[in-house]
Amino acid sequence: AVPTAVRDNTSFLLESGPELWLVDCPGSLTQKILKTNRRPQQVSAIFISHVHADHLYGLPAFVHSLMQEEKTVPLYGSPETIDFSLRLIDLFGLRREKILYRLEPRPLLPGCRTEISPGLAVIGWPVPHHSSSLAFIFETAEARVVYSGDTPLHRPLLEQAARADCLIHDCSTPFRYLERLPFLRLLHSNSLELGQAAHETGIRLLVPCHFFSDLDFSLEEIEAEVRQNYEGPLFLPADFSELELPL
Template sequence: MEIHFLGTGAGIPSKGRNVSSLALRFMTNREGDVWLFDCGESTQHQILHTNLKLWQISKIFISHMHGDHLYGLPGVLGSRSFQGGENPLTVYGPKGIHEFVTVALETSRTYLKYPLEIVEYDDGYTENDEGYKIEAALLEHVIPSFGIRITEPLQPGRLLVEKLKEIKVPPGPVYQKLKEGETVTMDDGRTLHGADFIDEAQPGRVVTICGDTRPSKKTVQLAQNSDLLIHEATFAEGMEEQAIDYFHSTTIQAAEIAKQANAKRLILNHISSRYYERSEELLESAVRVFNNTELAHDLDVFHLIKRKN
């Protein structure tokens, strides 16, 4: 998986950070499929600075109905069609997203060449797409704001090459057949069953992406045992009262959420423009609480490798 941060700022665009949007790109199982999370103003322009294409986007998740998270959506939907996208697209969001999209497209007379489905989710919404489980949870913000948890299907166990070598099975096409669970008859008459040479299947990776929220038990529950948690950090350490009042989180609070959730990795996102030259300070404060923390900047790309058996 690749995570492309298209906009990492909070509230309004600044010279250093655009407003909210990030893309999750599947590198193997889904053949380059892209899921977009939030779509602030100029998202499609940010995409031009990446190797992503609008037609690759099959799902767009809008965390909440604040403008810095969805004002770029009509442009992305229209340009996707203008650029030849014909494959289906699903837009997810809270109540109101259907009306927003419909009115924007109708009043601008934007015709889409692809099938568009709009899903309004509520707390506890779940969906299964080709084995990938999608879960939505209502967090704590001024208006309904959702976090999304993506869970991969079980990953096939590795081929026990050492075991094959012990019984003198040479490398070659037979290895691939056994890995796929087939039964193979060798030239010497031996019958080998793939299931006997495949390690136990492993749980898929879990990615949790949170919209705007102040610290919440729901976030801890949603992010439990995540391989990656992407959490907002609008405020710096020492501004906890302001964060609570404005329904946002500090770097420290985001780190505490990751620690309580037993997440493996945390990326801080949604950074206020007031900290334009203080990124290192923000990161250092979070690392003291949760060591495996990183801080996103616009156009950063993070890689999430597969779990090792």
């Protein structure tokens, strides 16, 4: 959401065997991936949830940093997101012939399962944040992970998450900010109601994210509100933290 001195915009790497998937593209991705002791060249697919700046402004810089790497990487998102992303990198001439690192557009049809490679698939699930918005349901032979992107609580997505091993979900503010900023309920989720929904849906592992750090609250408040209702495994990520799913 909003960066701080110790936390940047939301982005994830998902690793399954040799596969490394980049989910959303804020700034300094090349450096951040290197700090995880992985290589940016390992990224085998890129997923962008929607076209708001904090989720894709780093895409041109990422492509530029790999411009001499002869590789084609699929870019997944809604048709609107794919179109916007390609026009964005075109502003920097990053699809010219001399650019060896290529993005291959792979628009996702809502609700349809798309195979990425043998045994690895994704489903794009529409969520009510922006016309371009998709949540992503990642499936491997061992696990199912749901990433909500930015969204208010959305019952159809939660029903999908009930069958998942992990739900990574928007949790922008504590509940108390809804009175002061009521529009948030239409665009984002709060920690109290996310905890309620996670409890009611039987979420196996909850990972709240996308915190509005320009507002005055702590992660301890987020955790306390979630815990008012949800007693299952809870992981509050910090930058560069890693989570291995229990399979």
